[in-house]
Amino acid sequence: MSDSFAGLSRAFGADIVQAPELVAEPFTWTHWSTLPKRKWIYDKFLIRGYVSLTVATGGVGKSVLSIVEALSIATGRALLDKPVYERTNTWIFNLEDSKEELAKRIMGACKRHGITREEIDGRFFVNSGLDTPLVIAQQTKAETMIIAPVVESIIAQIKANQIGVLVVDPFVSSHQVSENDNGAIDLVAKKWAAIANETKCAIHLIHHSRKTAGKGDVDVEDARGASALLATARAARVLNTMSTTEAEKLNLVETRFQYVKMSDGKANLAPMSGKADWFMLDGVNLDNPANNTCNQLASLETDWVGVPIAWTWPETQNVGDDDKSAILEHLAQNGPWKAHHSAENWAGVGVLDALGLDHDDKAAKARAKAILKDFINSGYLEEYRDTCKETRKPNKPFIRVVDHAPPQ
Secondary structure, eight states, X not given: OOHHHHHHHHHHTOOOSSOOOOOOOOOOOOOGGGSOOOOEEETXXXXXXXXXXXXXXXXXXXXXXXXXXXXXXXXXXOTTSOOBSOOOEEEEEESSSOHHHHHHHHHHHHHHHTOOHHHHTTTEEEEETTTSOOOOEEEOXXXXXXXXXXXXXXXXXXXXXXXXXXXXXXXXXXXXXXXTOHHHHHHHHXXXXXXXXXXXXXXXXEEEBOOOTTOSSOOGGGBSSOTHHHHHOSEEEEEEEOOHHHHHHHTOGGGGGGEEEEEEEEESSSOOOOSOEEEEEEEEEOOOOOOOTTSHHHHHOOOEEEEEEEEOOOOGGGOOHHHHHHHHHHHHHSOOEESSTTSTTBHHHHHXXXXXXXXXXXHHHHHHHHHHHHHHHTTSEEEEXXXXXXXXXXXXXXXXXXXXXXXX
């Protein structure tokens, strides 16, 4: 091997002992109908043999989302209303949290989603980086190098345990190179891609976004550090908490941090969706007894964890024809219905009853409010003025179904 090639090998960390012979390979014609299909595992995000990337600021819910998604894949159940195309073994390698904290999040998710021990025994693997560090690359002033024994161990464990999805959380803790060194990050990202390719495992890298000085929602281009990581990922998405403006539309300002928006940022292997998906962080009580009787607060409270559950933005286009008919029939046959949401006989209550939704659920009430607005704009309902029978006050706003007189 020439001195110049050896220097290049040291600089970029390639574990090569001699220069490979390069031969141009002629393309082999294969009819398109006989080409093997891509092996999607979860939604149009995780696919065997490739790297996928999730980007978000701290505290949004990246880790708990990855846990519920891994449980969804291990159980074969669409816990977040996302399709599981293949039930397979999953491995979470969390490099920030302890085993104890991970157990709380995992068991909270199992409690909330009704997952049994039998469903995940032998299918769900979890490691904490606090006990077993996972570092596949190091950088010194002189060179950047891949740590081959660690890579070999990862590959061996994936194969031995038939892992279909490996979650690395966060990506930054899986290496010791400068985040802003594009060449070094390219080396690390490409090594994760090589691991995915060799094992035919889907690798999910969790990554932080940089601080954006309050510009609003972050996107995948706001991923911290060098751009080589995003370039390597075949699918990428970004998470954002519900904004104040969005929350005001649904009367959810006080609880907006419970609602998280997922948006596609990159989709090389499937059509990119322009529509955002959502999930809600639901508080789950672990009912675990206090073990510190010296601390009065600790002795009174049990632990709570946030668990992602499926949630959809309350748009009325989600109302099917049957539900629309049920709403209009219920409103027409009952009433009178007041227009203001604070009234006991608010028209939204009729919507909730027709759909079988909880009167005390803020999101359901917001959906009812949006349905009323849309039905009025579409001409199904109309607002009119009348005297309130309870207060005898005239000119109060009511809502009725078009072509139906208000009930007497």
